[in-house]
Amino acid sequence: xxxxxxxxxxxxxxxxxxxxxxxxxxxxxxxxxxxxxxxxxxxxxxxxxxxxxxxxxxxxxxxxxxxxxxxxxxxxxxxxxxxxxxxxxxxxxxxxxxxxxxxxxxxxxxxxxxxxxxxxxxxxxxxxxxxxxxxxxxxxxxxxxxxxxxxxxxxxxxxxxxxxxxxxxxxxxxxxxxxxxxxxxxxxxxxxxxxxxxxxxxxxxxxxxxxxxxxxxxxxxxxxxxx
Amino acid sequence: xxxxxxxxxxxxxxxxxxxxxxxxxxxxxxxxxxxxxxxxxxxxxxxxxxxxxxxxxxxxxxxxxxxxxxxxxxxxxxxxxxxxxxxxxxxxxxxxxxxxxxxxxxxxxxxxxxxxxxxxxxxxxxxxxxxxxxxxxxxxxxxxxxxxxxxxxxxxxxxxxxxxxxxxxxxxxxxxxxxxxxxxxxxxxxxxxxxxxxxxxxxxxxxxxxxxxxxxxxxxxxxxxxxxxxxxxxxxxxxxxxxxxxxxxxxxxxxxxxxxxxxxxxxxxxxxxxxxxxxxxxxxxxxxxxxxxxxxxxxxxxxxxxxxxxxxxxx
Numbered sequence: 049x050x051x052x053x054x055x056x057x058x059x060x061x062x063x064x065x066x067x068x069x070x071x072x073x074x075x076x077x078x079x080x081x082x083x084x085x086x087x088x089x090x091x092x093x094x095x096x097x098x099x100x101x102x103x104x105x106x107x108x109x110x111x112x113x114x115x116x117x118x119x120x121x122x123x124x125x126x127x128x129x130x131x132x133x134x135x136x137x138x139x140x141x142x143x144x145x146x147x148x149x150x151x152x153x154x155x156x157x158x159x160x161x162x163x164x165x166x167x168x169x170x171x172x173x174x175x176x177x178x179x180x181x182x183x184x185x186x187x188x189x190x191x192x193x194x195x196x197x198x199x200x201x202x203x204x205x206x207x208x209x210x211x212x213x214x215x216x217x218x219x220x221x222x223x224x225x226x227x228x229x230x231x232x233x234x235x236x237x238x239x240x241x242x243x244x245x246x247x248x249x250x251x252x253x254x255x256x257x258x259x260x261x262x263x264x265x266x267x268x269x270x271x272x273x274x275x
Numbered sequence: 276x277x278x279x280x281x282x283x284x285x286x287x288x289x290x291x292x293x294x295x296x297x298x299x300x301x302x303x304x305x306x307x308x309x310x311x312x313x314x315x316x317x318x319x320x321x322x323x324x325x326x327x328x329x330x331x332x333x334x335x336x337x338x339x340x341x342x343x344x345x346x347x348x349x350x351x352x353x354x355x356x357x358x359x360x361x362x363x364x365x366x367x368x369x370x371x372x373x374x375x376x377x378x379x380x381x382x383x384x385x386x387x388x389x390x391x392x393x394x395x396x397x398x399x400x401x402x403x404x405x406x407x408x409x410x411x412x413x414x415x416x417x418x419x420x421x422x423x424x425x426x427x428x429x430x431x432x433x434x435x436x437x438x439x440x441x442x443x444x445x446x447x448x449x450x451x452x453x454x455x456x457x458x459x460x461x462x463x464x465x466x467x468x469x470x471x472x473x474x475x476x477x478x479x480x481x482x483x484x485x486x487x488x489x490x491x492x493x494x495x496x497x498x499x500x501x502x503x504x505x506x507x508x509x510x511x512x513x514x515x516x517x518x519x520x521x522x523x524x525x526x527x528x529x530x531x532x533x534x535x536x537x538x539x540x541x542x543x544x545x546x547x548x549x550x551x552x553x554x555x556x557x558x559x560x561x562x563x564x565x566x567x568x569x570x571x572x573x574x575x576x577x578x579x580x581x582x583x584x585x586x587x588x589x590x
Contacts, residue, residue, distance in 0.1 A: 125412025127341055130384040173384070208379035208419070209386040217369030250281055254374060254388045255425045263444065 055137055059160045060139070067153055072144035080142045087143045090117045090242060101149045108195045108271070110150070115171030116183055126176065134167035136160045143168075146275040165202050174198045179213035189223040200234075200241045206248065214253045217260040218244070236271065237241075243267055283440040284365050286424060286448025295354030298450060301420060303331060304342045307510075313336060314345075319456065324408050331455045336525065338468040338512065340414040340457055348406035349376070351422065351450065353394060359424070360396040365447045367430030367439050372447065374403045375423055382416035392426045395533070414457060422453040465492035468499050475503040478528045485536045485556035494556060497528045526581055527564060533581075534574060536560040542571050 053059075054232040066072050075083065128134055133211065139147050139159040147167055158167040162259040165219045178201070180186045189246045190197075222240065226232045244267055254262035288315030303314040313536075316329040351374065353359075361368045373393040379386040382446075405422070424447040426440050440447060482494040499509060508520050536556050537545070542564065544550065551557035563569060567584035570576040 094553075126385060127412045127415045130382060130415055140492060205384055208381055209384045211386055213387075250446060251424075251442070251444045252375070252377065252388055252425060252446060253444065255373065255390065255446075257429070263587060 049184060051247060053069050053133055053160075053252050054176065056161065059136075059140065060156060063159055064154065066144070066148060069145045069148050072148050075141060076144075077137070077141040080138075084142050085136075086121055087118060089195070090114060090121060091143075091146050091149075093117070103129035108193065108198075109169055111174075111195060111198065112187065112190055112193075114146075114164075114220055115175050118168070119179075120183055121174055122172070124172075129172050129176065132163045132166065132169070133153055135166045135172075139166060139168055164205075169203045170198055173210075177201055177210055178219040179216060187192060189220055192223070192226045193237075194232065194234055195231070196234045197237055200238055204241050206245070211253065211260075214244075214264070216259045218267075221261075221264050225268060235273060239271055240267060281440075282447075283438060283445070285440075285446070286365060286450070287505040290358060290365070291450075292359040294356060295352075296450060297352040297354075298422065300349050301349045301352040301453070303345060303347050305333075305338050305341065305345055307337060312337070323400075327452065328454045328456065331457055336521075339467060339514055340411070342411050342468070344408055346408040347405065347420070348404065349422070351391075351405070352400070353403070354400050356394045356401055357446075359394070362435035362439075365424070365439065367432055367436045367441055367571060368396050369433075370426060370430030370439075370441065371400045371428035372426035372482050373425050374405060375425055376405050377421045377423055378409065378418055379421065380414060380416075380418035383397055383414050385413060387575065398478050417456045419452055419454050421461055422450040423534065424448055424450070449578070465496040466499060467492070467496050468501050470502045471500060472502070473500055475500050475509075476524050476528075478531050480532065480535050482556060485539055486551035489552075489554050489555055490556050495532055497524065498523075511518050514579065522585070526585060530574075530581055532556075532576055533560050533563060533569070533571070533577060535556040537571055 054062075062075075074191065091114060094110060094117065095101065098106060098109055102108055102111065103175075123132060124134075134161065145157070146157055147155070150167060155167075157165045164170070174190075177188065178186055178190055180189050190233065201219070220241070222237060225236070247263075247267070251263070253260045256263040266275065301316065303316065304311050305314060306312075312333070313335050314331055317327055317332055318325065319330050324566050329549070338345075356372075358364055359372055360366055360370065366372050371393050372395075374391040374437055376389045376391070377386065378389070389405060392401070393404030394401045394403075394404045398409060426443055426445045426447060429441045430436075432439070432441060476497060476499050480494070482488040488494050500506060509518060509524070510521065537560065540551070540557055545557055545561040545564065564571060567581060569584065570580040
């Protein structure tokens with residue numbers, strides 16, 4: 049089904065007018081009620097499992113739990129997930145109340161305004177780029193991270209898109225680094241992603257010795273002063 | 276031919292001539308059930324002179340990136356590979372150079388690489404075969420295939436070779452880079468499938484302004500019903516010829532498209548080519564009307580002239 053979306057001015061006015069969660073429910077897309085019910089169920093179950101009523105103070109824990117289950121249950125292809133229109137539609141007309149619950153009023157960039165920051169989209173890609181073959185292993189690899197990890201990974205797509213295998217190897221090796229150190233290290237992850245971006249200008253990880261595994265191991269070695 | 280500015284030498288035009296490079300066009304195909312179907316590449320309408328931008332099209336109109344894979348293969352011949360090595364080349368004399376095809380698609384937010392054969396100093400004339408496959412549900416809008424050389428195995432640096440790349444994985448230059456478009460102009464028909472109790476096919480038209488909205492799967496699509504008992508008559512057994520049924524479905528769909536557009540925008544306005552965007556529904560309908568010399572005065576005349584024109588053209 050094709051999606052027709054209004055222009056940014058209309059979106060702006062609509063979201064400006066939302067002061068409470070109930071305000072967001074006035075223009076739901078009735079063709080997507082099944083999907084809405086599915087996502088609402090995931091939302092409620094995630095809150096219950098974490099024992100929270102509000103997002104504040106639990107942002108990453110909620111994002112990870114909701115995002116992982118959304119990724120598993122929505123069953124959309126990367127091709128569809130690359131289309132901003134689908135995420136804008138989902139954010140504004142399918143589950144605007146969940147986005148509002150997470151981000152509060154006037155969070156324009158989380159609905160439509162900044163493609164890289166549309167919240168539902170960033171969650172889907174965070175999980176997809178970190179996927180370790182099943183939900184349990186993916187959860188374990190991501191559990192120690194923070195919302196900054198989501199930003200650092202998802203917003204560094206590069207000019208021509210993500211290298212999927214590289215991202216997945218990188219997230220797994222970062223988890224092993226955190227496990228060995230007993231904690232996550234947002235500053236280290238930022239430096240890791242910066243060094244990766246710099247090296248990708250001349251090196252194709254899949255063509256290196258040891259392919260992506262070997263390439264990522266060298267990134268860690270360089271940052272840890274082992275090379 | 277070089278990529279970024281690198282601190283080491285990469286392929287130059289001069290070196291490309293020396294090595295006697297021959298590249299063969301990419302071949303594309305996809306799987307449909309237990310059949311393999313070919314895809315054709317065609318120049319973009321109005322850009323026939325450009326060979327680095329091509330439209331990837333399926334003459335049967337069946338291929339959908341959401342539901343079908345895409346396989347490619349290509350042959351490359353390097354006649355004098357020894358020029359690539361040593362102090363005047365791009366890699367140490369006893370290193371190994373590999374060939375690979377990078378695929379990149381910004382609209383799909385993904386990229387990757389397919390690895391081919393490799394060549395060494397004493398390899399002589401070498402034919403490289405390289406192939407790759409992308410699964411369904413990845414590609415969107417357009418993608419780029421770039422054939423590159425890279426350092427596969429490092430060499431032992433000899434005198435005069437200190438300036439050469441010697442780290443495996445380093446890119447040594449691009450042989451060519453071609454963008455393939457999946458939607459837009461060309462003979463592409465947005466054909467989708469469904470499975471329900473309904474009729475064999477239907478057309479979905481969904482636009483507000485045909486002057487500005489593009490002719491693509493969002494505005495116009497043919498939907499075939501795989502559960503209909505006559506569905507197996509839609510495609511030929513070898514998948515390479517258009518069946519009379521498929522031709523009639525497509526012609527009827529085009530007729531509906533034209534009728535709907537000229538209800539909103541008069542034919543005279545379409546022919547003036549003044550007030551609509553390139554690639555828009557108006558642009559495509561104007562192309563159909565002019566190219567096939569269609570009689571749009573009445574619906575029955577349009578139906579006749581459309582089919583007659585196809586008949587004259589052997590379609």
